[in-house]
Amino acid sequence: MSFQCDFCLKKLQSRGSWKVHRKRHLQEFVAKCEECDRGFVTNQEYHNHLGAKHGTSRHICNVCGRACYDKAALQNHMARHADNYTTNTDIKCELCGKTFLQERYLRHHHSRMHQTDGGTHVCDHCGKTVSSKRSLRDHLLIHEGLKPIECKECGRGFALRTTLKLHMRTHTGDRPYKCTLCSKSFTQKTPLTVHMRIHTGERPYLCIFCDSSFVSKGALQVHQKKHQESPVLA
Numbered sequence: 001m002s003f004q005c006d007f008c009l010k011k012l013q014s015r016g017s018w019k020v021h022r023k024r025h026l027q028e029f030v031a032k033c034e035e036c037d038r039g040f041v042t043n044q045e046y047h048n049h050l051g052a053k054h055g056t057s058r059h060i061c062n063v064c065g066r067a068c069y070d071k072a073a074l075q076n077h078m079a080r081h082a083d084n085y086t087t088n089t090d091i092k093c094e095l096c097g098k099t100f101l102q103e104r105y106l107r108h109h110h111s112r113m114h115q116t117d118g119g120t121h122v123c124d125h126c127g128k129t130v131s132s133k134r135s136l137r138d139h140l141l142i143h144e145g146l147k148p149i150e151c152k153e154c155g156r157g158f159a160l161r162t163t164l165k166l167h168m169r170t171h172t173g174d175r176p177y178k179c180t181l182c183s184k185s186f187t188q189k190t191p192l193t194v195h196m197r198i199h200t201g202e203r204p205y206l207c208i209f210c211d212s213s214f215v216s217k218g219a220l221q222v223h224q225k226k227h228q229e230s231p232v233l234a
Contacts, residue, residue: 016153042150076105
């Protein structure tokens with residue numbers, strides 16, 4: 001199945017790439033380069049451009065100009081330009097799902113991206129503590145509003161790969177968290193926990209204005225907002 005652009009008739013392989021392609025015609029930019037005023041429809045394209053054109057990365061592919069975060073990532077990328085390139089899905093990071101051409105690339109990736117340094121790192125914005133500098137850097141993306149990781153199906157951006165992984169279940173239909181008391185299933189553990197309270201009768205979130213209680217924090221917040229908007233209810 002292919003998706004055809006209604007502007008230039010080019011055929012794209014997925015709905016996500018089709019949406020991104022159309023944004024270029026419509027100039028729906030999510031970021032603009034302050035150096036050259038060029039616009040970009042994805043954060044990934046923007047960061048690649050900064051590295052390749054304005055020197056923010058020393059690891060540049062001499063075939064396509066893509067910027068990579070280190071030498072190992074560049075070598076892994078360069079192999080994709082080879083005529084006999086095939087993705088080796090056997091060499092896979094168990095923590096994030098990324099695949100590699102060689103074991104040494106996987107080891108380098110793991111030590112750089114996932115290995116903790118034994119200390120704690122505190123976010124200056126919200127006080128959250130994480131176990132590695134990489135985790136802190138990923139967390140800070142949320143505060144900065146950056147979403148460099150893009151879903152290839154719909155074009156939606158995410159700050160973290162773990163969030164993208166959860167989002168992908170909306171496309172695949174995967175609902176691994178199943179209720180043992182009824183037929184309902186969920187894409188994440190938290191909605192299942194909230195759902196189970198319907199069966200158990202547990203309502204741990206108590207209103208500070210009245211005797212009402214709720215199964216989720218969100219439901220409590222909606223209820224308490226009504227008290228604040230209409231003081232007569234308090």
